[in-house]
Amino acid sequence: MATTLYDANGHTCLMFTDLVEEEHGEVVQTNQFLVVDHGHGALIDPGGQMTYGELYLAINRYFPPKQLDYVLASHADPDIVASVGRWLTASDSRILISRVWARFLPHFCQAGKTAGRIVTIPDAGMPIPLGQGTLLAVPAHFLHSEGNFQFYDPVSKILFSGDLGAAMTSATEAAGIVTDFDAHARVMLPFHRRYMSGNRACRLWAAMARTMDIEWIVPQHGPSFRGKAMVARFIDWVDGLQCGLDLLTQDDYRVPAMSAAAR
Numbered sequence: 001m002a003t004t005l006y007d008a009n010g011h012t013c014l015m016f017t018d019l020v021e022e023e024h025g026e027v028v029q030t031n032q033f034l035v036v037d038h039g040h041g042a043l044i045d046p047g048g049q050m051t052y053g054e055l056y057l058a059i060n061r062y063f064p065p066k067q068l069d070y071v072l073a074s075h076a077d078p079d080i081v082a083s084v085g086r087w088l089t090a091s092d093s094r095i096l097i098s099r100v101w102a103r104f105l106p107h108f109c110q111a112g113k114t115a116g117r118i119v120t121i122p123d124a125g126m127p128i129p130l131g132q133g134t135l136l137a138v139p140a141h142f143l144h145s146e147g148n149f150q151f152y153d154p155v156s157k158i159l160f161s162g163d164l165g166a167a168m169t170s171a172t173e174a175a176g177i178v179t180d181f182d183a184h185a186r187v188m189l190p191f192h193r194r195y196m197s198g199n200r201a202c203r204l205w206a207a208m209a210r211t212m213d214i215e216w217i218v219p220q221h222g223p224s225f226r227g228k229a230m231v232a233r234f235i236d237w238v239d240g241l242q243c244g245l246d247l248l249t250q251d252d253y254r255v256p257a258m259s260a261a262a263r
């Protein structure tokens with residue numbers, strides 16, 4: 001089922017939260033997004049093989065998938081864009097991804113599938129024309145991927161933040177918004193401590209984010225942060241976050257004992 005994040009004057013943002021089958025906790029819940037502006041469409045972080053069929057059917061109700069202009073990938077993780085080959089087959093779209101990952105992306109596809117269809121995003125980010133408007137690819141490197149972008153929509157003032165702000169929740173929770181920030185921060189913390197690279201990247205991102213007009217931060221996993229006050233709380237939380245390299249000690253680099261075999 002789609003959640004409408006924004007719909008006015010020929011511009012629509014839709015979110016899909018429940019396309020991953022939740023079996024035995026083995027698969028992480030993911031959010032996918034469709035932005036349409038005056039008959040042109042961009043799919044953001046469409047996911048892997050298991051979301052492809054359901055997402056195709058889901059967006060087909062709102063927009064003909066064949067006519068997608070872009071697939072936008074925040075980074076190259078399997079839950080972000082492992083389905084890229086199928087989307088390139090199903091549509092005439094181009095795929096936009098960081099220059100860091102552009103030459104790795106074809107490994108998700110059959111040989112030749114990506115020829116002439118990858119648009120490389122430079123480290124500084126770039127504007128992405130869509131219909132009568134423009135999306136922005138905004139740098140979020142090392143949060144968590146080395147070449148990582150968030151996608152900002154100036155019409156809805158939504159920042160699609162990829163894995164930054166992610167929480168491992170159910171699909172039902174993911175369709176909602178965060179109301180108790182402190183309680184939610186406790187849910188987010190384990191993921192961010194392990195998957196984000198370090199406070200230096202957090203601080204630099206926070207300083208940039210404070211210069212933007214953001215109404216809603218919507219991550220790729222879990223619920224979103226809506227309204228200026230909640231957005232500001234999230235940015236402040238990221239600013240002070242200790243994670244990744246900040247937390248490493250020698251204990252994290254010890255040769256395992258031979259008897260500690262994986263089961």
Ligand SMILES: [Fe+2]
Nearest residue numbers: 075077144163
């Ligand atoms: Fe990721």
Ligand SMILES: [Fe+2]
Nearest residue numbers: 077079163220
């Ligand atoms: Fe993710």
